[in-house]
Each structure stands twice: as C-alpha cells, then as structure tokens.
Amino acid sequence: MKNIYAVEIDFANKLGSNAEKFQYFTSILRSILQAAAICSFEIVKGMTPSTQDDTNVPHLLGRFSLPSDGLPVEALDVLVPIIRSHVSKTYMIGWFEKSSPNDQTLAQDLLSWVAFRNKRPAHGVLDKNDVLIWSQRLEMIATRCLQVFATALPKRNPDQTLHTDIGSDTMTINTPLVQKDRAVVISKVTTRKGVWKMHAQSLSWIEAVELTVDLGDNSIFTPSDKPTEKLRLSEIPYYLPATSIFNNIPIRQTNTFVGRSKELGKLQEWMDEIEDSRFCLIYGDGGFGKTTLTLEFFNKLLEGDIERPKHLPTLISYYTAKKTKWTDNGLIHFKGISDAMEDSVRELLHFLYPVLGKDWYQIQGTPLIDKIAGEFAEQGLKRDDILLILDNTETLATSVKEVEELSEFLGKVGKKIGRVIVTSRRREFLPATPLLISSLPDDEAAALMSRLGEEYAAKAVVQAGEARLRNVCKKLSNKPLLIDTLVKYVARSSSSLQEGLDQILRKTNDELLEFLYEDAWLRMNELAREVFLVLVNVVNPVDGNCVGDVCQEVGIQHIEFQSSLDETYFATLTDFGASYDLEIVDLAKEFFRQKLRKFSSAEVDKLKNIAAKVDNKAFGRQQVEREYKLDRVADGFRSQFAKAAKIATFKGDLSSAKENFELALLDEPLNAALKDRYALFLLHHAKRPLDAKPIAEKAVELDPKNSDASLTLALIHYELNDLNAGDKAINVAKINGKPGTLCYLRQGMARYHQARRAPYSKDSKEYLKQAELLLENSLKSADQKYFHYEKNRNDARRYLEMVQKLRFQINRRDISAGNAAQQSS
Template structure:
C-alpha cells in the first residue's frame, strides 16, 4: 500500500471483518449451547445483521462475553473488559472509540491529514490487540473441507455461518429472508479485488432465531383397525394403576365419541378430585394402544399434555402469563411428532397466531382435523376467574375448529361445546370389586374376609371414591385393624387431614434414606424425573429401586410413566408436609439436604447442556427439508419403500448434506436391510464431511457388518477423536467382534476374538457417564452383550473339535443389528 490513507482504509475493513466474525461466533456458541431464556436478549441483536452497522459487533460481544464466561468458557475474550499487561486499557473502550471515529469522520465527516496521521498507527495497534484477545475464540479454517472449527474449549464446535468465501475472510453487507429463503450478501476481504458474493443460508441459521435439534418426544405405535395394522404417533403416559375397576359406562361413552367424529369434536371428562378422571383418560388411551378398543378411523397423532401454569428451565421455575401462554406448550407439543426441532419462531407466537401456525404445519404434512387427537389433562389449574374461563373456552373452540379433536379433563363442568362425561362415584358393585382386588394386592385380610354387605356399607361411607377406598385398604393392610375402626379413623378427618395422617404414617415406615430423598426432591428446582431422582438416590446413597418402592406405599406424588421414563409431581399438601419436616431438622442436617439438592440441580443443568449438544448432531442437520421430514415420518411408520423414495428425493434436494446421507445409511442398514446400499450411503456421508462423528461411527458399524474389523476400528476410532464418547466407541468395537466371531470356523481364533470383545465391553463399562443422554441405552446394551459374549465363550470352550460354523448357524440375520 502506497499511502497511509490506503493502509487506514484496509485496516478499518479488516477490523470490521474481525469484529463481525467474532460476534457471529459468539452468537453461534450461545444459540447452540444455552437455553431459550438465556438467548432471548440476542434475538434483536441477531436480527440487526440484516443491515449490520459497525457498532453492532461490539454491542453483541458486550452482552455475550459475561454469558459465555459464566456457562461455557471462563477465559472467553480476556481483555475485553479488563486491562491487560500487554495492551493496557480494555478492548471494549478502544472499540467504542474506533466506532465513534468511523461514524463521525470516515462515514459522515471530512477526513484530514491529521486524522490519517493519528489513526493509522492507532488502528493498527487496535487490530493487533483485537487479534490477540480474539485468538483463542476464533475458528480454524480448513482449506480442503472449507470447515470452520472452534478450539477444544468450545468442544470443536463447527461454525455454520460462511465467514470465509473462496479462502478469504468476508465482510457481511446484508442478510435477507424472503418466503423462508435466507441469503447472505457480502464482500471478500481483499485489497486487490473485494468481490461481492451471495450465498444461501440454511433455514435454521444463527440469524433466523431457529433452534437446533431436540430429542423426539413421540413414539410410533401400531394398532389394529378393521383387521389391518394402522400406525400412529403418540406420547401417551402409562396407566396410573394396574387395578382398574368399573367405569364401563364412561369407557363406552368415550368409545362412542371417538368413533363419531362428525357428531362432536371435543369431549369433557369432569368430576370432583379423587374420582379418577386422569386414570379413566389414561386407561382409555392405553386400551387404544393395546388394541382393545375397535376404532372406525384411528387418529394419526395422539398428543397428551398435563396443563400447568409453570415450567422449569435452567433458570428455575417460570410462571406463564395468561391462558394462551400456559396452553401454548400443549399446542406446541403436537409439532414434536413432525420435527425434532422447534425453532424460536414457535415461541414468538401465542394464542390464535400459534394455533394458525400449528394448523398450517399439520396441513403441509397432509394431516386433517380428524387425524389429530389432543388430550389436555387438569385444565382446572389454569383458571381462577370468569375472564379466565371465557379465555379458556375460546382457546379450546379455536383448537377444535383448526387443529383437531380434543379430550379435556377438569374438576369443573367447563363451559365448552363438548360431549360431557361425568366421573362420579362408583356403583356399589364396582366399589366392592375394587376393594377386594386392592385387598388381595395389599394383603388386607379383614376386607378379604368381609361379606359384600359390609363392603358395600364401607363403600357408601367413603362415597364410592376410589382415592378413599384405596386409602382404607392400605390403612387396614398396614395396621391390621378392623374395617369399622379404620373407617372411624378415616372419616373423622377432612381430605387434607386424611392425607396428612397417611403421610405421617408412611413417613414413619420409610427408611432414613427414602425420607432424605423426598426432602431433597422438595428442595430441588429441576423437574423430578428418573434422572434427577436417580442422581438424588446416588447422592444420598440408596438404590433407586428402593426409593421407587416407597412411592407405592404413599400418596406423596403423582407418577406419570412414559415407556421406560417417568416424572413425579409431588402434591401440594405433601410439599407442605416435607417443608415442615425440613424446617425441624438441625442446621447441619438441613444444610446437608440443601447441598444434595444443589448437586441434583447442577446435574440437571449438565444434562440440559448435553441435550443441547444433541441439537448439533445428525438428526437436526439431516431432517431440515420437507422430503427429509417426510422420510423420517414414513420410516417411523414402517413404510419402508415410501421412506426410501423420500430419502432419495431429499438427497436430490440437498446432495451435500453429510448428516442426511448418514441417516439414509442408517435407514438402509437397520430398516431396509440393504447392506451394500447402506455402505455406499455411509461412504458418501464421510466423503462429504470426514469430521462428522456420527457418519464415521455409522460407517464403522457397516464395515463390521461386512466383517471388516480392521477398517471398522479405524472409522470408530476416528469417530472417537471427532467427539463420540470413548464408551460408545468401545461398545461398538466389542459388538462388532462378537458378531464377527460367529462367522469364524477356527475355534482358537474365535475364542481370541470373543475375549477381545469382552475386554472392550469391560473398558466401555468403566467409561460410562451417567449424565450422558444415551446412558440408559448404552448400559442396557453393555449388559446384554457381556452376557451374550460370556455365554458364547462358554459354549465354544465346551464344544471341542467341532467347527464353530456347525455350533452356530448364521445364514440370514433377518435384519438383526450386528453392531
């Protein structure tokens, strides 16, 4: 450069590019690692990149730095706020000064020789200082793969925004979005030719307020309809009780309602507390899944949601404002059956706008109103005034008109245009039958020995209420008193007094460890689910199963099961009971409980971080386009040929998507059972991105299927280097060897391979992390294959002189997942 003015001009451009790059990197770090509540302040800043000003990066970094230091990397941009030995004053103050000079003089004023003389060395020093401070927070660019990857302290996060174009840094001029298509307009940072360029951005980009991947919440189930299998998506919890008695009339009404969609779009199950509204609803829904209810036209989606006025985030308990806010999550829940990602745009709308958005999304996937069944439980918790009731009624009416059919449970007779089903007292016959079944379950001999008249009289005194009947039978089973004495004790108490009495009785029968876990659960702020409860048990030092046993003996909590997972909701009166117990402890014991609770909350936040990490994996990246989403839905429904066609269309639409090729390979291997096609697809996924840990793992597994242990190990090891946990990689190596050993005819060689697999399983077990999202599955797989390998080793050693191929015939795996 021949003059100071040229030098100053180019330094300014370089500073602009550097500041934009660092601010966008910080935005991607926050988008991918922090919760929606923590990101909310950055939505507006991200939108301002549509027309970026020079002051924007400094403003964004000023907000991002303390957040990233607190949650992700404590040494992020050291020198931004602090004076440093090498450069003196904080960088932010000098950036502000440069922005003011640029705006006042270079952009909107007159530049004289004094400005050039003063600011050329000052800008050069500022650039060097910024490069030094930003150095450990900028991505490394790889020429061949054109990837931008952050250092290890950011877990090698890949930056998706194109900060490099044709191997040159860029300055972003504008971000545009029209009809869902995002584009970035910029210039290359080059003195000779600052060429303009225009590139497409993915729909979920750092500027679009879209979230990243989220674990699926729905299962795909098959039910028999008119003699033919029918698939549906559902998130229905397990039954609340294994002893369901009576309610035949109510079940018949529900069956009639669901088979007459033209007659009524909504159904209200109502009744006083303790009569079993939720129990009835869950029994009905689970009977549908069991095939015990004949349906004329089963729904395609069943979404179950328990209404609450609060939700938990890693910032603690958040209270909803208004009915639409509380019900919004129930409506959004539907969308999780269609996509794993709910972007931030889903949380920017409420009420009618949200209902319209859900309606549009369902229409795009080909769902009609009669295809959707939404179940909303405990809606009485949402309203406390007449205006609330009116708002709730209008909300339900819109949902029914635009989205699908609705089942509502409530203690009140809501003013809804719905088929009403009242859940009242049981009949004499039903209450007597329930008492006998419960007595047999709990071992209440006085009830088993009593006549029908005695039991009918007891049921009448208890208002045929299932909750009270259950309380009576449990009380008699524990105390061995007679029916009359037990009734006297129960009936003299109000419902609250009865529960307190039962709490105290249960408290005295629990072990000290069980009591401590309950006190911890009432002190935590995170949800009480199988993970947080399991960690609480671990901290206290009791087996998880021991605590679960205490739940069966108490009325402390409502347990909602969904498959192998569960959540507990400690009832309000029990919370007060436990709080009183906590207050009576010595300060030392109380501090110990609070320390346990703090550790469980920390663990829950760690799991949240791991779940956020999941947002960066193959699922979100793969299923972005409409064809890919359709392939996912068809695959989960078991429509293999249709899914394969959609995958092929998706790849035509997005041919450079490594994650999509990887998921196609997984589908071909595990669903279509086409090994050679799976090998081709996985090889393409690795070719497109040889740092995609998921693709590397899949390719290694497929090589194991081809009995290529050596190359399989190479790809699994590389997957480990690129971020896959050592435990899962060792597990896959062991599984691959286990299946390979069954194809070896040489007895000694087979024994050696099996012993290798057992050693790998043992090493994998020692590397398991209980906070890992897939801990439970990996742990089960380890237990399964350790047992299988040990049994196989025993069989081979006991079978001398016979070829292994004669011991174990393996001609057609029939889709069995060998790895």
C-alpha cells in the same frame, strides 16, 4: 425345551377329538414360536453388533407387550438373517430353505397358518372340515418347528437356568421360558415405573396356570438406555386393516378399575362422532376418577379391547398440567395459562421433530396454532387424525379471565389442529360433549371396596358382607378416592371398618390428608423419608431418573422407595411404564418442610446438597440429550419428505421410507446429515451395506467434519469386513468429536466379529488380542456424561466376555489338534 415340547406334541396326538387336538396344537405352536423368537432376540442382543440407532429389532420386541400369533414369524424373518451374518451361518436351517423342491419353507407354512387363524378361528367361523385338516397340519408344522429350532431352543442347566448352544458357543437365556418344568405361552409383557413383568400361562391341557414373573435388569425387554422418543408407536391388535397409533398415553392408574361402563360407552360414542363434536369435557369433583377413567379407556383402546372407532387418530398426545418444563431455552417456569397451553400444543410437534428449534418458542397464541396446523397439513394429517388430551385443566386457570383465555385457546386448537378431550373439576366454557363423572352406583362402589380389600389385604374389609360395604360406601359418597383411602388405612392400621370410617368422617379434606401423611410417614423407614425430603428441594421437574438419582445418593433401592410411595398420597404420578413423572402435591410439600424444621442445620444442608447434585445431573442429562438429538437427527430431517421417511421407518414400512428418503435427497442433494441418515437406514434397516457405502462416502465428502457420517461409514466398512477402511473412518469420527469410548468399542467389536467369522485362521488370535485391548480402552475412557454411557459400558463388558470365550475355544482346539498330532507320530 425340545423334550418338553416333544412330550406335549405326543400328548396332543392322543387327545380324543380333532377339535381338542386343534385347540392344543394351537397352544403348543404358539409357545414354540415364542420361545424360538425370544431366544433369537437374546442371541441378537448378546452376540451381534449393537447400534446406537433404532432398528426393526426394538420395534418388534416392543410388540411383545401384546404378542399376536404372527409376531414370532415376523420377528424370525428379521432375526435369522442377522444371526446368520454375525454368529452362525447354519442357524435355523430350514426356516427359509425347502426340505424338498415341492415343499414350502417353514416360514411359508407358518404364514399360511397365521392367515388361516386370523380369517377363521379369530374372526370368522371354524367348521369341522377346517378342524380336521388343520389338526393334522398343525401336528406336522409343530414337529417341523422342533426340527428346525432344535439347536436354538434353550436347554436347562442343573440350577434351572436356561442356555442355548449357538455354533460352538454357549449363551445364557435370561427370559424365564420354563416355569415348574413346563413351557409357557406369553400373554403380555408390561412395565410399571421401570419394573418389567412377564404375564404368561403354563403350557398344559390339564391346568394352564396363570403366571406373573419379574424380569431382571438383563432382560431383553428392559431398555439399556432411556427412551429418546417422546412418542411411541402402538400397534392396535384389530384384524383389518392393521393400525398403529403414535401416542404418549400413560398406563392405567389402577389395577382395580370397576364399573363406569356407562361413562366408557359415552366416551366411545364421542370418538365416533367425528363430524358432530370437536371437544369432550370430562368433569366432576375431585376424587371421582376423571383421570382414571380417561386412562382406562385409552389403554383399552390401545390394547384393542374397545370396539374399533369409525376413525382412529394417527396421533394421541396426553398432556397434564405442569408448572415447570425443559425447553430449548433450558428450564422454564410457567407463569400463566398461555405458557402452559402453548406447551401442550408444542408437544404435538414431537411427532415430526426430535428437537424443537427456538423459532417454535418465539411465537405464541394464534400464530403458533396456525403454524402447527400448517405443519400437520403438509404431512397429510387432517384434524380428525390428531387427538389432544388435556388433564386437570382447572389448575391452569383460576380467575375468570384465565378461564376465558383457556376456553378461547382450546376453541382455536379444536378448530384448526385436532380434537380435544379435557378433564376438569369445573364445567369449562366449551362447545363440548359433557361427560359428568359423579359418585359410583352402590353396587359398583361395594365391588370396588371388595376388590381393594383383597388388593391391600385389609382383613376387616374382606370379611365384611356386601350390605355392610354398601352402607360404608354411601357414607363416603361412593367416591373412589375416599374408598381407596379407607381401605388403605384399615389395611395399614389393622383397625376395624368402623374405626377407619370414624377417622375419615371426622376430618376435613386437608385434615384427612395431613392425618394420612403422618400415618404414612410413621410407617416409612428412615431412608424413604430422606428421599422425600430431598425431592421437595429439587428444582427440576421430577421424573424416574431424578428419583433414581436420589435413591442412589441416599442408599435405598429405587423399587423399595416406589413401594413406599404407592402407600401414600404425597404425590401425583404419571406412569408411562418404562419411565414416570412425579409431582409432590402442595400440601405434602408443606408437610415435608415442617419435618425439615425439626432437623439440625447440618442434616438440612446435607439433604439440600443431595438435591443440588440431583439437579445438576438432571440438567446434564437434558443438555446431553438435546445435543445428541441436534447432532445426530435434527439436521437430517428438515424437509417434509425426510420427516415422512422417519415416520415410515418408525412404523416399519421400509419401502415407503426408502422412497421418501430418495425424494428428500432430490430436495436437498447437499444435505450431508440427510445422506448420513439414509446410509444408516440402508445399513441397519434395509440390510444393504453395499448400497449404503456410496451414500455414506458422499455424506463425508459433503461435510468432512460430520462425526456421525464418518462413524456411519466406519460401521459400513466393518459390515463389509474391511477393517482398515473402517479404522480410518472411525479415527476421523474421533478427531471430529465422537467419544473415544465409542470408537474403541466399535473397533473392538469389529475385530471380534472378524475373528469369529474364521476362528481357526492364522489371524484370529491377533484379532482377539487387539479386540481385548480396544474394549478395555473403551471401559477406561468411558465418561458418564455421554448419552450412551451405560449402553456402551455394558456392550464393552459383554464383548470382552465373548472374546475370552472365543479365545478359550480356539486354544482348546489347538491343544486337541496338538495331542492328536503327537499320538499319530
């Protein structure tokens, strides 16, 4: 890649004007920095000790969903010290070091560039003097980057894959940073239902082609474990002030959103009306796109594509009507409006608590609202800082009495906790700003149909003129759902537009759905059908993990089933990107039950057995996750200062986190779990193992049976190169309940890194021998029920491979040294 960039730098220097040079050098520098950061992320993932706890690295990596120009610089500031500590002491020499006493470091030069770029080209006025000065400076910075990043930038193999040489090792780079002999500029990284894609442009002044590339299971962006936080932190790319929002907003429901600018504008106006309105009611008939509009708006908000509201919330919680839910008391079925509404406000508490204790489920109604309001007030959050979005509320209340209860409950939430957005098919009785979602205007409906025709490759739709499309849309009441239904049917059946329209118009809503179900059923393969027939028998709430379990049992790839699902109207899917929730609609459940009646009793029993197995797996996951969080987190974050420290750590505000941890310890000086969390913070986030050691030792002293504290102390000893003390602490952790697979893994990793620090010392071979044995024991003792089973297994396999590489390197040197000695004698 170094040669690719050198060619582009030479090309940029030959451009005719300073303005052209400025523009293209900006793109070149953006690509170089992204490549250097991505390679560093890959090295950290592949060659440094992994942790079971959050660090800055996942947070920085997550921001590549929409990378800013300052992100690679910020990331390298974190990654370079980690790599120098564990892999190569000479990695990127020049990043923090000056080339001469009067120069700035490369990091400082790049920070100056980012500050200028944010102030002038991005948000200000760029004059010709700026262009003249910075076109020259950018050329020098880009050239210097190539010098500093020379060994880090990947090289191409004959099969076009990438690798990088780090120290004396070679490591595969899995991120596709070169496409068709050109470097790329990453515009965003997205995930939908667990499938990750990288959106980029090729680095070219002549033709910057837009690219979308699938990322495999080994991608650094693909999480190795199911996320344990219910809320994620999204950084909003506004200029100043920098803003982040905790949220659980699902991703867009469609890639073909058209029009609705008037409705989006009204919703934006409501966001600004902080003093005037606590509620916004988005209502209208089914199929007009209430949920689609809501998710489009908030995804635009999180991406910074909507003008910054006067007051951005700190927390946005999205809640869709559910019938079942995992709680501290296991799986419960909601029986009334009260249960569901109380669950929606309890979800807000995950901002403060990883696990909700039973006391939160023992109070209902107004006392629950008052207690939650008090919790947020203690954190300094006002009502305008919290936004609750309730989707499809018409399903929660059907009788007149229930509707009244719903309105009364929501009124109290809006008055005491935060602002509320409600989507419903009915005009709820709320003092709300109303936003009616009705049929699309003729031109927008026709535009939507045209785009859908291209999306689904519906030949008859693509070939139709605009007048014909408008006429067809009018007959469908310009309803987006019916337009989508027609286009899908035309695409699947290869029928004419009129034939598809006739099929839809002659049927009632239920008949239409049954017709579409049958059509989709006939087009599915046998394995996809089996998955649906199993899912309809699953008792637990169905999410991506459950679907994956069913696919595994049936023998179909998860992604193949997802493709079948996308062509149907069988289920309502709430997509959070890396995960999703799925609920089969009632009419589809009855359709599947009818199909089941045609199966033999043996076949039905087989499907029900698979469903029972999936239910057991789901129950096991929930139990393990709950126990994991209770053991490792809950007791450590009881006080307000501790919660503030956790939130500040999540945001990357390390100084504030440290201050709050210390204040929390003044409140609870004998809380061993809190001391353990603080020690882990100092070790992994602040990179201060010497400061972490006495805190961890005190945690073990206070609670000798605390396996987490013993494990943290072991990791600190390993970081400080004290294998004996680390082994002693980790053995205590094992005795007190830590899985053997994890303990063996940590011991093996520690020995590998000890050998790597001095590969040619007399002890290195013995360390590698011990590491290999311990890592093999980790794999042999692995238990699938453990929360981090897959992550630990993958780490053990990866470190075994690294051990073998290092042993080969040492042996090769010994043979070379022996040959040289023989020749000299």
